Amino acid sequence: MVKRVVLAVVQREYAAKLAEYLREEEPGWDIAAYTHDSALRRELQGNGKIDLLIGQPELLGQVMQMCGKAGKIVALVDGNSSVGEHWIEIGQYQPLPTILSSIRGAIGLEAAVSAEGCQTWTVFSASGGTGKTTVALNLARQAGERGLRVFYFNLESLNATALLFGKGEPDSLSRLLYTLQTHPEQWDELAKRAIRHQPQLRADYIDAPEHPGERLALTPELTEEFLRKLKSLGRYDLIVIDPDSGADEWHRRLLEISDRVLWLTLDDVQNLRKTEKLLRYWHEYFADKMYKFAIVMNKSNGNRFVNRLEMPAASEPILLPYIPQWKTVDQPGRLLSVPAFAGAVGELLVGFAGSDGTTNGGRRRREGGYENERTRSGGVG
DSSP: OOOEEEEEOSOHHHHHHHHHHHHHHOTTOEEEEESSHHHHHHHHHSSSOEEEEEEOHHHHTTSGGGGGGEEEEEEEEOSOOOOOSSSEEEESSSOHHHHHHHHHHHTTOGGGSOGGGOEEEEEEESSSOSOHHHHHHHHHHHHHHTTOOEEEEEEOSSOOTHHHHOSOOTTHHHHHHHHHHHOGGGHHHHHHHHEEEETTTTEEEEOOOSSTHHHHTOOHHHHHHHHHHHHHTOOOSEEEEEEOSOOSHHHHHHHHHOSEEEEEEOSSHHHHHHHHHHHHHTHHHHTTTGGGEEEEEEEEOSSOOSSOOOOTTSOOOEEEEOOGGGGGOOSGGGGGOOHHHHHHHHHHHHHHHOTTSSOTTOOOSSTTTGGGOOOOOSOOO
């Protein structure tokens, strides 16, 4: 188990920021940071055990002959370094959560969360225009702020999340799906390279394809296997899934295997009738699983309904407020910054998951919970 950690980074501000973040996220680690080789040498010459040494190659290279007492060595590289013989390399200029995740993986801590400890929550609707992606993004953000390790998975055939995430590598999902079917033993390593972190969202993700072919080719079996492999990485407490609307077999299977389903609808007669028809169509599959469904009435103007959902097995709808200013929003990131909506989604997360604000099997990163969490830096460099 990691106890003593030595950080060796030339840039004083970078070293201070990374050390502070590691202390917050891993309170059991005793962290010492050094920016000069002379101070680092004195540390290495001491008698104390060092479980983990994290540093830049320029510092590590100067003291390499003294590093035998370090249990594990991780080098922070800028992308131009060759693979070190004596250490494991990770990228230095990444968001802080990604750096920590890479460090955990390098020293074998990623398996601390089992696949059974990771839950999948799907945000679904029977028709478009319900604000499904906005709810899914806010759900991921609120879960991340509560200390859960979150993966946001967009499965829309046509999506606009690149406005938030950037273009990235649009072939990532295609390669992962192909590898899963042809060389499944290589999938884990490819996935770790394809996964990115979005600091504002406080969640990991995979770049979405430019074209809808991958989504349209999904089968129930491929969907289930992909999620199983994603959970088996052991990196997440919660996967938030954002599929498009539809009544295909893979949609139904996705809802079946999800731990929670937030089914969005609006207070208009056409949307409600579509919801009723699809629930009845799938009733034989979901009859004994309605406990994991929550009907969510989005864009609500209050506690009064003009229309009613005529489904005896459905729960009373949960309300999310209508946000008029979103009609003029031109940046998706602004969808995450409305306190009234974020608060309502946070209550939904707590109410649907449990009174402690975590998913079953999830965990808080620190005692004190959400109210005492400090705003974390999204990245370094």
